[in-house]
Amino acid sequence: MITGWLPLYLRSRRVPLAAPMSLAAVAAVTLLWSTSADGPEVGPGLAALTVVLALAPLIPTLTGDDDSLEGATALPWPPRRVLHLLAAGTFVAALLLVARAAGADFGPAGQIIRNSAGLAGLIGLGVALLGPRLAWAAPIGWAALQAMLAGTGGPGWQQSLFWLIQPAGSVPAALTAAVLLLAGVIGYAVRTSPPTAANEATMSR
Secondary structure, three states: OHHHHHHHHHHHOOHHHHHHHHHHHHHHHHHHHHHHOOOOEOOHHHHHHHHHHHHHHHHHHHOOOOOHHHHOOOOOHHHHHHHHHHHHHHHHHHHHHHHHHHOOEOOOHHHHHHHHHHHHHHHHHHHHHHOOOOOOHHHHHHHHHHHHHOOOOOOHHHHHHOHHHOOOOOHHHHHHHHHHHHHHHHHHHHOOOOOOOHHHHHHHO
């Protein structure tokens, strides 16, 4: 039953189209870095932006063409939403870890997992509150601000505010990512995104 349901679900959410786009985003950054940089270590700002770029194509997969159809069925949608969101973050983290073999080190595994999980949670919260068309704004804006202006270290509030570029051992950064992930998982699981207008649903097909 699961094997029969899963392919249909993935196709309906356009995952086979979005996943290669995430792979292409990581591959592009990896290629540019490995061919132009002096060493494999990618700066924390670029590493954070790469996580966002890889997650962005997966945002539309978090909703279907017509969210009202979910409410009309007896399927347990919240667990499926949770698994979908966690899978998106895991997929992006795996891509960044594999990129080391191609000459781009996006940071320690703990840092990559923290950033992927926290940003996935922020995206899930954005989809639940604003819908997929606006869910990209907060993660991209926050990551870009940190990449351009922030530095590592400092007091706890600063590490929490600029959590994406903190080293793997930063407790405030880890707590911030955990809170974002928890909030995103809960928000996305219990509340569907704002209904998709009929004209938008038609355009997305």
